[in-house]
Amino acid sequence: MSTTEDWATWNTYKVPRVVDKLPTEYFAVRSGCSVMDLTPMEKYRVTGRDAFTYLDRLVTRDISKLEPGRVTYVVWCNDDGKVIDDGTLFQLSENDYRLCSQHHQLDWLLISAAGFDVTVEVETHDVAALAVQGPTSYSVLTAAGIDGLDDLKPFGIKNLECRGFPVMVSRTGYTGDLGYELWTDPSNALQLWDAIFAVQGQYDIHAMGLDVLEMVRIEAGFIMPGFDFNCAESTVRNGYDRSPYEVGLGWVVSLDKGHFTGQRALAEEKSRPPRRLLTKLVVEGNKPVGEAFIYAGKNGKLVGEIKCAIWSPILKANLALADIDCNNGHLPEKLWARFDYQRELKWRTDWAECHAQTKPFYSPEHKSATPPARF
Amino acid sequence: MTDAIIIGAGHNGLVCAAYLARAGMDVLVLESGETAGGMSAPRTLGNDYNFPGLAHVTYPVSSAMRRDLKLDYYGYKPGPAIDTIALDAAGEHLTIGPGTATAANLSESDAKAYTAFRDQYLAFAKALRPLFDNKPPRLKDMPLGDLTTLAKLGWNIRMGMGRETMYEFLRVAAINIYDVLNDTFDDDRLKGAIALDAVMGSAMGPRTPGTVLTWLQRLYGELNGPLSLQSGGRSQLVNALTQSAEDAGATIRFDAHVDKILVDKGKAFGVNLSTGEMVKARLVISNADPRSTFTKLVGAPMLDAMFAHRVTQIRGSGVVGKLHLALSGLPEFTGLAETQLGNRLLVSPSMKYIERAFNHSKYGECSEKPVLEITIPSLHNSGLAPDGHHVMSINVAFVPYALEGGWNTQKQTFAYKVISQLGQYSPNLTSLVVDHEFLTPRDIEEQFHAIQGHWHHGELSIHQSFMMRPLHGAAQYDTPIERLFLCGAGCHPGGGLTGLPGRNAARRVLEMGGAKK
Numbered sequence: 001m002s003t004t005e006d007w008a009t010w011n012t013y014k015v016p017r018v019v020d021k022l023p024t025e026y027f028a029v030r031s032g033c034s035v036m037d038l039t040p041m042e043k044y045r046v047t048g049r050d051a052f053t054y055l056d057r058l059v060t061r062d063i064s065k066l067e068p069g070r071v072t073y074v075v076w077c078n079d080d081g082k083v084i085d086d087g088t089l090f091q092l093s094e095n096d097y098r099l100c101s102q103h104h105q106l107d108w109l110l111i112s113a114a115g116f117d118v119t120v121e122v123e124t125h126d127v128a129a130l131a132v133q134g135p136t137s138y139s140v141l142t143a144a145g146i147d148g149l150d151d152l153k154p155f156g157i158k159n160l161e162c163r164g165f166p167v168m169v170s171r172t173g174y175t176g177d178l179g180y181e182l183w184t185d186p187s188n189a190l191q192l193w194d195a196i197f198a199v200q201g202q203y204d205i206h207a208m209g210l211d212v213l214e215m216v217r218i219e220a221g222f223i224m225p226g227f228d229f230n231c232a233e234s235t236v237r238n239g240y241d242r243s244p245y246e247v248g249l250g251w252v253v254s255l256d257k258g259h260f261t262g263q264r265a266l267a268e269e270k271s272r273p274p275r276r277l278l279t280k281l282v283v284e285g286n287k288p289v290g291e292a293f294i295y296a297g298k299n300g301k302l303v304g305e306i307k308c309a310i311w312s313p314i315l316k317a318n319l320a321l322a323d324i325d326c327n328n329g330h331l332p333e334k335l336w337a338r339f340d341y342q343r344e345l346k347w348r349t350d351w352a353e354c355h356a357q358t359k360p361f362y363s364p365e366h367k368s369a370t371p372p373a374r375f
Numbered sequence: 376m377t378d379a380i381i382i383g384a385g386h387n388g389l390v391c392a393a394y395l396a397r398a399g400m401d402v403l404v405l406e407s408g409e410t411a412g413g414m415s416a417p418r419t420l421g422n423d424y425n426f427p428g429l430a431h432v433t434y435p436v437s438s439a440m441r442r443d444l445k446l447d448y449y450g451y452k453p454g455p456a457i458d459t460i461a462l463d464a465a466g467e468h469l470t471i472g473p474g475t476a477t478a479a480n481l482s483e484s485d486a487k488a489y490t491a492f493r494d495q496y497l498a499f500a501k502a503l504r505p506l507f508d509n510k511p512p513r514l515k516d517m518p519l520g521d522l523t524t525l526a527k528l529g530w531n532i533r534m535g536m537g538r539e540t541m542y543e544f545l546r547v548a549a550i551n552i553y554d555v556l557n558d559t560f561d562d563d564r565l566k567g568a569i570a571l572d573a574v575m576g577s578a579m580g581p582r583t584p585g586t587v588l589t590w591l592q593r594l595y596g597e598l599n600g601p602l603s604l605q606s607g608g609r610s611q612l613v614n615a616l617t618q619s620a621e622d623a624g625a626t627i628r629f630d631a632h633v634d635k636i637l638v639d640k641g642k643a644f645g646v647n648l649s650t651g652e653m654v655k656a657r658l659v660i661s662n663a664d665p666r667s668t669f670t671k672l673v674g675a676p677m678l679d680a681m682f683a684h685r686v687t688q689i690r691g692s693g694v695v696g697k698l699h700l701a702l703s704g705l706p707e708f709t710g711l712a713e714t715q716l717g718n719r720l721l722v723s724p725s726m727k728y729i730e731r732a733f734n735h736s737k738y739g740e741c742s743e744k745p746v747l748e749i750t751i752p753s754l755h756n757s758g759l760a761p762d763g764h765h766v767m768s769i770n771v772a773f774v775p776y777a778l779e780g781g782w783n784t785q786k787q788t789f790a791y792k793v794i795s796q797l798g799q800y801s802p803n804l805t806s807l808v809v810d811h812e813f814l815t816p817r818d819i820e821e822q823f824h825a826i827q828g829h830w831h832h833g834e835l836s837i838h839q840s841f842m843m844r845p846l847h848g849a850a851q852y853d854t855p856i857e858r859l860f861l862c863g864a865g866c867h868p869g870g871g872l873t874g875l876p877g878r879n880a881a882r883r884v885l886e887m888g889g890a891k892k
Contacts, residue, residue: 057680
């Protein structure tokens with residue numbers, strides 16, 4: 001399937017950066033249907049009498065409203081209130097949860113388990129996961145033989161079937177588009193893949209790689225711990241890790257719930273004006289600004305740096321996430337990026353004005369429609 | 376509402392109670408047992424034999440504390456000053472008094488060296504006074520008070536000692552006592568005796584790094600007065616402390632076993648007793664060891680995960696066994712006059728002997744040749760035993776908490792082994808034993824609610840000292856739980872009958888606003 005043989009390593013698996021052609025894969029996500037193997041994603045099964053209280057003490061969010069058949073986005077911090085990782089928490093049934101994260105978390109999860117009647121097990125290699133994302137993903141999966149998706153709401157889970165074998169489907173994803181994640185036993189994985197690609201003639205379905213994922217997740221405004229900022233507990237330099245407030249995840253912190261790790265530190269931080277913010281920026285112009293410093297005004301004071309940036313084909317704009325110092329709790333009014341770029345091996349430098357925003361760059365209405373539009 | 380609950384009426388808890396009560400706080404001490412004093416409380420064997428407690432030799436508490444708490448007024452009198460006699464198998468015993476070492480065959484150079492050595496190390500101990508007397512400085516965001524402590528310490532070390540002495544201090548402070556003693560002395564008995572003081576109570580041998588520091592910690596007590604025996608009578612420390620605390624308004628409740636510290640929204644607000652009774656207070660101060668406090672009484676779910684984890688990593692597996700012998704008469708020791716038997720007797724003939732005895736405990740075994748610290752308190756207080764009878768109190772070093780094969784079947788055997796080993800020095804001892812009690816670290820854990828039965832509630836190793844005692848985040852007596860404090864031996868400056876953790880904790884409580892809302 002790969003024509004580029006451009007592979008990266010994700011959690012000991014080899015995952016394509018680009019399967020065949022980057023634009024094709026991008027437009028599959030944004031205008032068609034993309035497929036990506038999520039099996040390398042860390043999955044932890046959390047069960048036991050104290051599974052809920054354990055998880056509620058682990059994550060910053062109040063998860064008391066979570067119920068079987070629902071998923072929620074969570075973040076967990078160390079004692080100092082710095083983000084260790086983020087992920088999704090699935091409640092499969094009573095006292096039975098699945099926690100998915102990008103980075104290896106077993107150490108932290110086990111340390112956090114002391115004093116709770118709970119079992120934490122690694123399921124990473126025992127559950128095959130497939131992301132099917134894009135405006136036609138609903139139609140594709142239905143055509144592929146999965147019935148029952150029409151009333152599956154965002155962040156919902158359903159236990160369905162595909163051509164006779166069980167598939168758990170969650171309406172979740174990292175693309176900010178209409179999409180689903182499919183979970184099944186590894187023995188069914190190939191069948192599932194084949195079932196989906198069997199309808200490739202009717203729909204434009206393409207396997208996608210990590211490079212496109214990076215593009216679409218930035219368009220959606222999703223952060224990536226370990227890339228946009230350092231994960232706590234593995235950060236060496238003092239002050240190089242980040243709290244949820246500093247990366248725009250204040251909405252995932254419920255200070256007034258029961259005790260959770262990092263609560264005290266976060267309450268203290270909240271009582272002071274913010275010192276820095278990971279900010280969404282639209283950068284004027286169309287030169288690549290991947291590595292750039294941010295200034296409070298052209299030739300102004302250095303206030304930050306870009307962490308990740310892409311040219312968004314669908315928005316026709318440069319999008320970036322930048323770590324910016326606040327001034328008295330506020331972002332500077334004027335933000336300029338100074339960046340270097342090459343033209344035929346010759347380096348040039350230039351400035352571009354940036355515009356900060358808090359909403360996702362790309363958030364189409366069709367992504368939450370229930371039932372989604374048929375194609 | 377009570378201002379402060381103190382969990383545990385061990386001596387540090389009583390000191391803390393007395394200081395806080397004197398500062399005007401309404402203090403309630405909840406003690407699980409029937410009497411106050413914890414490991415320093417007198418105990419009885421059978422009906423007729425009494426022992427001063429697990430602790431039998433001690434230094435006086437500081438004169439400042441005696442003044443602050445009016446201890447002398449309440450009857451406190453340091454026990455009789457005693458010498459140390461390092462027993463020798465051939466009967467050529469070495470006597471160590473304050474600043475002097477004497478034996479028939481001790482070389483003059485060693486005798487001289489001992490006086491000089493002690494003077495130097497007493498000077499080191501004195502220089503460390505700012506550190507022992509105050510809460511350990513916090514390194515991050517250091518407040519002014521801590522800066523002052525560090526400054527005083529720095530001054531003492533640099534200026535107070537003079538440059539030569541300072542270099543020597545810096546050279547030896549973190550190393551092992553075996554090397555230092557080998558550099559200074561020839562005589563094995565002398566080295567064995569000094570090294571014993573460095574390691575008794577710790578899972579350390581003379582060659583373990585950090586044993587100069589543990590020796591200094593012990594020697595520090597000598598600044599308050601000579602080594603003395605706990606007499607087991609009215610003048611014992613625990614009695615004076617109890618009266619001082621109660622007179623200042625503190626209440627002590629016995630048979631009140633706390634099994635939970637109540638926390639709401641990150642603040643401690645009281646305790647639950649094992650009877651189900653809830654007792655509320657504005658502050659909770661725990662004299663229990665830190666691991667018990669955090670893992671059992673508070674519970675990991677109420678703590679941050681990494682802090683809770685580091686609590687479980689506190690090293691502190693108990694290593695001292697206490698052997699109490701009820702004797703029908705005074706034993707004879709070869710080569711010792713009766714008048715000498717009232718001193719501290721050591722079976723610790725050389726540093727190698729200690730190291731080998733320590734080795735066994737590392738592997739969960741009883742020592743082949745145990746290291747012993749012996750006193751006969753009834754020679755100073757005849758009330759401890761019936762007429763003509765005596766009690767012998769023995770600290771057995773390196774008794775493992777987790778014995779291979781378990782203690783149930785081996786306890787008796789080991790106790791007899793110790794007695795028979797002592798029989799080499801005292802031929803008639805065995806025939807005089809009418810009863811005995813042997814407390815292993817497991818027994819100590821059970822009876823005194825100290826996890827793994829550790830004397831000091833945690834090893835006195837460098838990585839668990841000063842601003843890391845018991846662990847970072849709780850090294851200045853306050854804890855991550857608001858209104859919850861620690862005051863016991865698990866805190867700085869560690870164990871021993873000093874009352875310093877208790878006093879420093881009281882100061883910290885008051886410094887942080889006491890029981891104000």
